[in-house]
Amino acid sequence: MKTRTAILPALLLAAGPASAACTFEIEVGDSLQYDTRTMSVDADCASVTVNLRHTGNLPAAAMGHNWVLTTPEDVQGVATAGIGQGLENDYLPASDERVLAATSIVGGGESTMVTFSLDDLPGQDRPYTFFCSFPGHYTVMQGTLTVD
Ligand code: ZN
Numbered sequence: 001m002k003t004r005t006a007i008l009p010a011l012l013l014a015a016g017p018a019s020a021a022c023t024f025e026i027e028v029g030d031s032l033q034y035d036t037r038t039m040s041v042d043a044d045c046a047s048v049t050v051n052l053r054h055t056g057n058l059p060a061a062a063m064g065h066n067w068v069l070t071t072p073e074d075v076q077g078v079a080t081a082g083i084g085q086g087l088e089n090d091y092l093p094a095s096d097e098r099v100l101a102a103t104s105i106v107g108g109g110e111s112t113m114v115t116f117s118l119d120d121l122p123g124q125d126r127p128y129t130f131f132c133s134f135p136g137h138y139t140v141m142q143g144t145l146t147v148d
Contacts, residue, residue, distance in 0.1 A: 019040055019148075020040040020041060020042035020043075020148045021040065021041070021042060021045075022041070022042055022045035022046070022047065022048055022049065023048075023049045023050075023051070024036075024039055024048075024049070024050045024051065025051050025053070026050060026051065026052050026053070026067060027052075027053050027054075027055050028052065028053070028054050028055070028056070028065040028132075028141075029054065029055050029056035029108075030056030030057060030058045030063050030108065031056075032132075032137055032140040032141050033140070033141060034067075034130075034132075034141060034143055036143060037143040037144065038143060038144050038145075038146075039130065039143065039144070039145040039146070040145075040146055040148045041118070041145060041146065041147045041148065042147075042148065043118070043124070043147050043148060045118060046117075047115050047116065047117050047118075048101075048115065048116055048117070048118065049113060049114070049115045050067055050101070050103065050113060050114050050115075051111065051112075051113045052065070052066070052067045052103050052106065052111065052112050052113065053106075053110075053111045054106045054107055054108050054109065054110050054111070055108070055109075056107075056108040056109075057108040057109070058107060058108050059107040059108065060087060060105050060106060060107030060110070061087060061107070062107075063107065063108070063134075064087060064091075064105040064106065064107055064134045065105065065106060065132045065134060065137070065141070066090055066091070066092075066102060066103045066104060066105040066106070066112070066132055066133055066134065067102065067103045067112075067114065067130055067132070068092065068099060068101075068102040068103075068130065068131055068132070068133050069099070069100040069101040069102065069116075069121075069128055069129070069130050069145060070098050070099060070100055070128065070129060070131075071098075071100075071123070071128060071129065072127070072128070072129045074098040075129050075131055075138060075142065076138070077098065078092070078093065078096065078098050078099060078133065079091075079131065079133050079138035081093040081096065082133040083135045087105060090102065090103075090104050090105045090133065091105060091133040091134055091135060092133050100116070100120060100121055100128065101114050101116040101120070102114060102133075105133075105134060118147060121147065124147040127144045127145065127146045128144070128145045128146070129142055129143070129144060129145070130142070130143050130144075130145050131143075
């Protein structure tokens with residue numbers, strides 16, 4: 001009994017920092033989904049790196065994916081503005097302050113990555129949304145990133 005009460009708080013403390021990270025490996029394929037829906041970034045990270053790997057077979061022109069970070073309110077606006085920019089611009093508006101971080105678009109067998117600083121993220125007390133800006137994907141391909 002005495003041992004149990006001593007161990008439990010220690011486990012709870014260990015669970016917090018262990019679940020947050022600075023580097024993330026995310027996989028996508030020939031369907032409209034990321035292999036993760038939630039990302040927990042450690043607030044102490046000097047920088048955050050997202051590695052995106054497309055394990056499918058379809059080319060970027062048909063089933064391209066990227067990883068774009070915005071506030072939840074800006075998802076639709078950025079995705080809509082990006083459609084007209086074309087694949088060569090990764091379906092993202094150029095120099096748009098709403099885009100907090102973004103990778104390029106990749107197709108099957110390709111990988112991409114982005115590194116950013118937490119200093120570039122405003123309002124870290126609430127969650128951000130990551131999504132794919134390939135036309136038609138953002139409504140389904142979304143997840144939540146929190147700074148913990
Ligand atoms: Zn996509």
